[in-house]
Amino acid sequence: MILKICPYCKKLHPIEEKCPNRRIAKQKDNKLYDKYLRKNKDVYNSSRWEKLRAHCLNKYDNICIYTLLKYKRIVQATVVHHIVEVSQNKNLAYELSNLIPLCAEAHAEIHKRYNDENIKKVQSELQQYKYEYTKRYC
Numbered sequence: 001m002i003l004k005i006c007p008y009c010k011k012l013h014p015i016e017e018k019c020p021n022r023r024i025a026k027q028k029d030n031k032l033y034d035k036y037l038r039k040n041k042d043v044y045n046s047s048r049w050e051k052l053r054a055h056c057l058n059k060y061d062n063i064c065i066y067t068l069l070k071y072k073r074i075v076q077a078t079v080v081h082h083i084v085e086v087s088q089n090k091n092l093a094y095e096l097s098n099l100i101p102l103c104a105e106a107h108a109e110i111h112k113r114y115n116d117e118n119i120k121k122v123q124s125e126l127q128q129y130k131y132e133y134t135k136r137y138c
Contacts, residue, residue: 110122
């Protein structure tokens with residue numbers, strides 16, 4: 001039997017099996033990243049941010065607005081994205097008008113678009129999606 005060292009739990013497991021502790025170990029890694037390594041950790045580790053994040057998700061019914069209006073699919077939002085990034089303007093970090101609920105896939109797509117396209121154009125599109133959602137569903 002060939003064994004491999006799991007990069008998450010650092011224990012030996014048969015090569016054909018996935019680590020049973022992988023999910024738990026990965027969650028611990030994410031928590032450590034958020035607490036110590038993340039940019040703008042003072043914002044993301046605050047109770048103010050946690051409350052605002054929950055309020056944003058609830059206000060928009062936990063729906064990814066980007067996927068709903070761009071691809072006409074309903075997907076659960078798991079991320080709250082700053083339209084104008086915190087590193088660009090820290091004054092907007094806690095403004096609900098600067099937040100949009102997204103699914104993980106949409107969040108990754110938007111950050112890719114921020115790098116590939118005109119960031120102001122993408123930000124304007126996100127603001128428009130928020131406006132359209134509010135007009136139609138709120």
